[in-house]
Amino acid sequence: xxxxxxxxxxxxxxxxxxxxxxxxxxxxxxxxxxxxxxxxxxxxxxxxxxxxxxxxxxxxxxxxxxxxxxxxxxxxxxxxxxxxxxxxxxxxxxxxxxxxxxxxxxxxxxxxxxxxxxxxxxxxxxxxxxxxxxxxxxxxxxxxxxxxxxxxxxxxxxxxxxxxxxxxxxxxxxxxxxxxxxxxxxxxxxxxxxxxxxxxxxxxxxxxxxxxxxxxxxxxxxxxxxxxxxxxxxxxxxxxxxxxxxxxxxxx
Amino acid sequence: xxxxxxxxxxxxxxxxxxxxxxxxxxxxxxxxxxxxxxxxxxxxxxxxxxxxxxxxxxxxxxxxxxxxxxxxxxxxxxxxxxxxxxxxxxxxxxxxxxxxxxxxxxxxxxxxxxxxxxxxxxxxxxxxxxxxxxxxx
Numbered sequence: 001x002x003x004x005x006x007x008x009x010x011x012x013x014x015x016x017x018x019x020x021x022x023x024x025x026x027x028x029x030x031x032x033x034x035x036x037x038x039x040x041x042x043x044x045x046x047x048x049x050x051x052x053x054x055x056x057x058x059x060x061x062x063x064x065x066x067x068x069x070x071x072x073x074x075x076x077x078x079x080x081x082x083x084x085x086x087x088x089x090x091x092x093x094x095x096x097x098x099x100x101x102x103x104x105x106x107x108x109x110x111x112x113x114x115x116x117x118x119x120x121x122x123x124x125x126x127x128x129x130x131x132x133x134x135x136x137x138x139x140x141x142x143x144x145x146x147x148x149x150x151x152x153x154x155x156x157x158x159x160x161x162x163x164x165x166x167x168x169x170x171x172x173x174x175x176x177x178x179x180x181x182x183x184x185x186x187x188x189x190x191x192x193x194x195x196x197x198x199x200x201x202x203x204x205x206x207x208x209x210x211x212x213x214x215x216x217x218x219x220x221x222x223x224x225x226x227x228x229x230x231x232x233x234x235x236x237x238x239x240x241x242x243x244x245x246x247x248x249x250x251x252x
Numbered sequence: 253x254x255x256x257x258x259x260x261x262x263x264x265x266x267x268x269x270x271x272x273x274x275x276x277x278x279x280x281x282x283x284x285x286x287x288x289x290x291x292x293x294x295x296x297x298x299x300x301x302x303x304x305x306x307x308x309x310x311x312x313x314x315x316x317x318x319x320x321x322x323x324x325x326x327x328x329x330x331x332x333x334x335x336x337x338x339x340x341x342x343x344x345x346x347x348x349x350x351x352x353x354x355x356x357x358x359x360x361x362x363x364x365x366x367x368x369x370x371x372x373x374x375x376x377x378x379x380x381x382x383x384x385x386x387x388x389x
Binding site for chain 1: 305306309310312313314316317318320321322325343346347349350351353354357
């Protein structure tokens with residue numbers, strides 16, 4: 001355990017809790033799976049319990065649940081219009097999942113699932129596949145008009161279209177990298193500064209005095225991390241809404 | 253503030269009427285300053301909502317994503333068609349362009365593909381429900 005203290009990456013290790021193999025595939029139940037399940041249970045339990053009262057004058061919990069509902073609903077309506085509200089269940093689930101996962105990750109000794117790029121990439125792919133499938137189903141071939149800007153000289157159209165396609169394909173990557181990088185960097189920084197405190201305070205009285213500085217930094221970073229946890233969930237939601245808007249109104 | 257005498261009320265003494273006007277003026281000023289402050293804050297929020305670090309990751313991820321996708325497509329074409337390394341070179345350059353486009357778009361310098369098309373459209377008035385104001389990412 002003493003060696004773990006100085007290894008800021010150790011917190012991201014995947015450990016198998018229940019090894020399962022299906023054919024050649026390793027589908028073990030890992031600590032990541034455990035925390036995903038915990039995230040879903042926590043979010044569901046929170047929303048169900050908070051809204052079970054259904055009082056006209058909401059208590060604190062119900063207020064928080066209603067606020068998160070209307071917050072996401074407003075974001076979606078602003079970005080994608082009324083037609084976007086049919087995606088509300090998906091967007092709200094994504095928001096709650098990312099937010100609860102980020103916040104659970106702030107509890108000491110908990111695993112942060114959003115600090116693994118494959119998790120955020122899967123979430124981003126879910127969004128982008130929804131956009132593409134819905135866009136093509138709703139608008140057919142017109143959906144690809146998204147890639148052909150108007151008012152461009154004919155000679156440049158293939159080039160610009162190519163760049164637009166690459167730009168579109170890079171969306172899931174930038175969407176997932178942003179969430180993942182923020183969570184990963186934040187948790188590593190937190191760990192490094194906390195590690196300074198331990199290392200310095202082991203070096204006698206002068207070290208103890210010096211350890212006050214990284215300790216203060218760690219406290220400040222914790223506050224910042226809570227902000228980032230919320231902010232990144234919000235950013236993910238806003239971008240999801242904007243991409244859905246492209247599927248709903250590709251502008252043919 | 254509960255009872256508010258009209259301006260023309262003859263019974264009111266001069267001093268109270270002055271107070272009333274003074275209060276109204278101050279309220280108006282407060283409203284104005286609140287309004288400008290709110291607008292400024294909103295603009296601020298829209299531009300740099302978050303810390304510099306969040307801004308940095310945003311721009312970096314947008315740019316890097318473009319380059320990675322370009323390189324990936326080029327590499328895939330090379331692999332499939334055996335044209336190595338030409339497709340990789342061409343698509344890497346296109347990826348750089350797409351990355352720059354992503355960054356400019358996320359900063360709101362260049363309009364979104366969808367938004368631009370929608371702006372070009374209204375002369376046909378196909379979708380009056382769209383007003384095209386989208387919050388910056």
